[in-house]
Amino acid sequence: MNILNIQKKLPLIVGLAVLLCALPFLVRFVAGNQYPLLIMCIILIYIIAVSGLDILFGYSGQISLGHAAFFTLGAYTSGLLNIYFNLPLYLTIPAGTILATLIGALLAYPASKLKFHFLSLATVAFGEITYYFLYKSPGGFTRDFKGINVISIGFLGEDYLKWYFFLLAFVVIVLLGKTSLIKSRTGRAFISIRENTHAADGMGINVRKNKIIAFAVSAFLTGLAGALYVHLIKYISPETSMQKQSVLFLTMLLFGGTASIMGTIMGVVCIEVLMEAIRPLQEYQMLFYGVLLLIVIVALPGGIYGGLKNVAQNIRKAALKRLGRNTDNQKKVEKGGEA
Amino acid sequence: MLETNNVTINFGGLIAVNNVSIKVQPHKITALIGPNGAGKTTLFNCISGVYKPTSGEVILDGQHLEGKRGFQINAAGIARTYQVINLFWKMSVLENVLVGMNSRLKASFWDSLLSTKKKREEERRIHERAHELLQFVHLDEYADAPAASLSYGKQRLLEIVRGLASDPKVILLDEPAAGMNTAEKAELDILLNKIIEMGVTILVVEHDMKLIMDVSDYIYVLCNGMLLAEGDPDKIQKNPEVIAAYLGGDE
Amino acid sequence: MFKILLINGLIIGGVYGLIALGYSLIYRASGLMSFAQGDMITLGAYLGLTFYSILRLPFFLSFILTFACAFIVGVLLEKGVIRALLNKSVLPIYIVLATIAISYIIQNATQALFGTTTLRFPQVFSTATLTISGITAQTEAFACLVISLALMFLLHLFMTKTKFGTAMRSAAMDPLAAESCGINTSMSTGITWALAAAIASIAGMLLGPMYGVYTTLGSVVGRKGFAGAVVGGYGNMYGAMVGGIILGLVETFVAGYWTGTYKNLIAYAILILFLFVKPTGIFNEKAIQDV
Numbered sequence: 001m002n003i004l005n006i007q008k009k010l011p012l013i014v015g016l017a018v019l020l021c022a023l024p025f026l027v028r029f030v031a032g033n034q035y036p037l038l039i040m041c042i043i044l045i046y047i048i049a050v051s052g053l054d055i056l057f058g059y060s061g062q063i064s065l066g067h068a069a070f071f072t073l074g075a076y077t078s079g080l081l082n083i084y085f086n087l088p089l090y091l092t093i094p095a096g097t098i099l100a101t102l103i104g105a106l107l108a109y110p111a112s113k114l115k116f117h118f119l120s121l122a123t124v125a126f127g128e129i130t131y132y133f134l135y136k137s138p139g140g141f142t143r144d145f146k147g148i149n150v151i152s153i154g155f156l157g158e159d160y161l162k163w164y165f166f167l168l169a170f171v172v173i174v175l176l177g178k179t180s181l182i183k184s185r186t187g188r189a190f191i192s193i194r195e196n197t198h199a200a201d202g203m204g205i206n207v208r209k210n211k212i213i214a215f216a217v218s219a220f221l222t223g224l225a226g227a228l229y230v231h232l233i234k235y236i237s238p239e240t241s242m243q244k245q246s247v248l249f250l251t252m253l254l255f256g257g258t259a260s261i262m263g264t265i266m267g268v269v270c271i272e273v274l275m276e277a278i279r280p281l282q283e284y285q286m287l288f289y290g291v292l293l294l295i296v297i298v299a300l301p302g303g304i305y306g307g308l309k310n311v312a313q314n315i316r317k318a319a320l321k322r323l324g325r326n327t328d329n330q331k332k333v334e335k336g337g338e339a
Numbered sequence: 340m341l342e343t344n345n346v347t348i349n350f351g352g353l354i355a356v357n358n359v360s361i362k363v364q365p366h367k368i369t370a371l372i373g374p375n376g377a378g379k380t381t382l383f384n385c386i387s388g389v390y391k392p393t394s395g396e397v398i399l400d401g402q403h404l405e406g407k408r409g410f411q412i413n414a415a416g417i418a419r420t421y422q423v424i425n426l427f428w429k430m431s432v433l434e435n436v437l438v439g440m441n442s443r444l445k446a447s448f449w450d451s452l453l454s455t456k457k458k459r460e461e462e463r464r465i466h467e468r469a470h471e472l473l474q475f476v477h478l479d480e481y482a483d484a485p486a487a488s489l490s491y492g493k494q495r496l497l498e499i500v501r502g503l504a505s506d507p508k509v510i511l512l513d514e515p516a517a518g519m520n521t522a523e524k525a526e527l528d529i530l531l532n533k534i535i536e537m538g539v540t541i542l543v544v545e546h547d548m549k550l551i552m553d554v555s556d557y558i559y560v561l562c563n564g565m566l567l568a569e570g571d572p573d574k575i576q577k578n579p580e581v582i583a584a585y586l587g588g589d590e
Numbered sequence: 591m592f593k594i595l596l597i598n599g600l601i602i603g604g605v606y607g608l609i610a611l612g613y614s615l616i617y618r619a620s621g622l623m624s625f626a627q628g629d630m631i632t633l634g635a636y637l638g639l640t641f642y643s644i645l646r647l648p649f650f651l652s653f654i655l656t657f658a659c660a661f662i663v664g665v666l667l668e669k670g671v672i673r674a675l676l677n678k679s680v681l682p683i684y685i686v687l688a689t690i691a692i693s694y695i696i697q698n699a700t701q702a703l704f705g706t707t708t709l710r711f712p713q714v715f716s717t718a719t720l721t722i723s724g725i726t727a728q729t730e731a732f733a734c735l736v737i738s739l740a741l742m743f744l745l746h747l748f749m750t751k752t753k754f755g756t757a758m759r760s761a762a763m764d765p766l767a768a769e770s771c772g773i774n775t776s777m778s779t780g781i782t783w784a785l786a787a788a789i790a791s792i793a794g795m796l797l798g799p800m801y802g803v804y805t806t807l808g809s810v811v812g813r814k815g816f817a818g819a820v821v822g823g824y825g826n827m828y829g830a831m832v833g834g835i836i837l838g839l840v841e842t843f844v845a846g847y848w849t850g851t852y853k854n855l856i857a858y859a860i861l862i863l864f865l866f867v868k869p870t871g872i873f874n875e876k877a878i879q880d881v
Contacts, residue, residue, distance in 0.1 A: 180451065184452075185444045186448055191434075195429055196427055196428075199425035199427065200438070203502075204414055204442030206410045
């Protein structure tokens with residue numbers, strides 16, 4: 001059955017692969033410079049980061065308003081190892097990712113006991129503590145408010161085309177891993193906790209353990225994104241760990257639609273492109289986040305992906321009705337779906 | 340096999356269950372009845388780990404369960420359903436059953452993440468088993484529908500199979516007939532006997548006296564948190580104290 | 591040194607206590623937390639500034655007007671956003687996120703109106719400093735302490751002695767039962783949010799002369815108020831007051847005797863410590879824990 005599925009989807013997969021490979025060349029040709037390529041690279045990095053947040057919020061139902069701290073922890077660890085010890089990319093990136101994961105798991109251990117509003121505040125506090133620590137570190141080893149400038153080493157240099165394919169590989173692996181995890185007992189455990197924590201406990205799900213796993217996986221992905229980011233941009237400052245960045249991730253996730261791969265991708269692409277478009281109005285960036293968040297919460301609870309899915313479903317329903325192929329079974333299912 | 344010894348549950352001075360000892364015999368249907376507020380659900384919640392008993396013991400096949408957490412008790416072999424239906428609403432009917440199997444699964448986190456052969460084989464096996472279980476209660480045609488889309492009676496059935504999915508020794512059914520129509524109740528009667536045939540023991544709380552008197556092998560009557568009477572259905576029906584409690588109670 | 595720190599700690603602690611009170615009131619009424627609560631402080635500071643400094647109204651009148659305006663904003667927030675979302679049966683977590691959105695909107699709106707620079711709140715009293723039992727401080731600072739303590743006392747009277755306060759408390763405890771006793775729970779929740787906003791606006795007006803007025807004033811101080819509420823026991827009115835004052839004292843003493851570098855960190859560290867170790871707070875309020 002699995003193989004059949006793949007065969008059916010094969011043309012789609014090949015088409016998508018060709019498109020993703022051709023896209024950067026096309027964009028560079030049209031734009032005539034590297035800048036749009038850089039934006040595409042950032043989009044890929046944010047897809048990894050927001051996928052992490054989706055595991056936590058979308059699937060396991062835990063809120064984090066301090067996720068930027070994991071991003072920054074990955075970035076700083078990776079960056080500091082680079083400037084102090086001149087370590088190469090393939091060592092600094094894993095190191096940054098692992099530290100973020102460890103801290104995520106450590107934070108989740110007590111935090112998994114908290115109800116959501118308090119979890120949100122605990123994560124805000126975690127983000128702020130990270131910020132102050134980086135801003136004014138003991139002995140100034142994080143270069144404090146100045147941030148750090150990473151020296152470019154390794155095989156990627158500043159060729160954003162190479163970076164694009166490097167990051168694309170990461171995104172593909174991350175999304176495959178995420179899909180595999182979600183379609184497993186672990187993924188089902190996450191969702192059951194989100195849906196009904198008490199029933200999950202009664203059905204043999206170790207709620208705290210799974211909440212901690214979700215947190216660690218989430219911190220892993222967001223930390224990885226940060227570690228990649230610092231080598232791409234070659235600069236990171238404490239500001240990145242502030243609530244603003246965390247809310248950016250959340251806005252992307254909610255705007256696209258939680259608990260799906262496509263939602264994450266759509267959310268990141270739309271918001272990042274929008275942010276680029278309103279760059280002249282950067283002062284009011286937060287206003288855009290605020291308004292977008294409010295619109296999504298009030299009018300589009302499933303995000304744009306959820307909205308599109310609904311539209312597609314309605315069209316199919318209407319078409320089926322017209323064809324008179326509305327079986328009894330289908331009716332029942334649809335009726336319930338609306339309730 | 341499952342027994343409670345002198346269980347007392349005290350909520351800040353209010354004694355909800357007072358010194359109750361019951362014994363559930365293997366492969367039998369044991370019922371717990373009593374007027375509203377008698378402490379039946381509280382006792383259930385205590386056995387299944389929602390509450391910790393203030394004093395007393397809960398023992399399953401010699402294993403002490405009092406004070407353990409819900410998931411540990413499920414793993415020990417006690418499944419349950421809820422008085423107020425507690426399904427995972429947005430998950431499909433099939434996924435609800437799959438979640439119920441969780442405590443029996445072997446795939447580790449890394450198996451899940453990397454989709455190892457072990458995970459794929461286990462997934463195939465449990466999907467088959469879940470479909471079997473759904474067929475058992477005639478819900479297989481709804482396998483891919485969200486749990487919330489089922490009718491009330493079918494939701495009750497789904498809760499029961501979700502409980503059975505963990506291959507329990509004992510299943511606790513909290514008012515399984517509530518909200519069911521007459522036809523569904525008749526089916527439930529048959530289903531309970533089929534569950535016993537599967538080798539699963541039943542402890543049931545129920546208000547429908549006809550159903551209880553039909554199916555149960557042994558009955559405990561709770562009143563105001565205390566054990567009022569016990570015995571087989573005939574004996575209970577003739578017990579003047581029980582009759583008085585029901586007439587004088589709020590039902 | 592000790593005396594000065596003590597009085598300074600009490601002054602700032604009193605303000606934290608007021609803010610904490612707002613969080614606890616909202617939690618009691620709706621079981622929610624509002625990230626916009628901090629921005630009510632900012633709003634209060636700007637409103638106070640507008641009435642007192644721009645329109646040159648007497649201080650007392652500005653005070654009343656600020657209170658009234660924030661009260662209305664609170665009602666609008668509850669009726670226009672929170673209740674609307676609750677009626678759509680949105681998950682509570684999304685309502686909390688909506689308050690974040692509102693918080694950003696308020697911050698940007700004030701920025702658009704008043705600019706990004708910190709504005710000076712003109713002196714209220716003719717004498718700049720006051721000396722009481724050997725401690726010299728800004729007159730405003732003393733006034734701040736007096737006003738915040740008085741407000742706490744008034745609120746206590748309002749909640750326990752008036753018919754309306756009792757109705758509000760019962761509506762928060764058991765909405766269904768209160769409804770059947772003829773209490774309009776929808777109105778009482780609205781008024782609770784309004785009171786929370788109004789108290790925060792007063793806190794903003796008190797902070798203005800000491801810190802200056804800027805758009806993120808409230809979000810920083812607001813979180814300290816939240817920390818105070820957690821320390822005291824989230825949802826407990828008296829816990830909020832005590833927790834706020836304790837937080838103010840700890841912050842001031844640590845900054846005074848040890849280091850001022852991490853002054854803003856202390857509140858967060860205490861918040862995390864209480865959330866993880868003693869989530870029920872000093873008054874043992876059981877609101878926070880999940881499974």
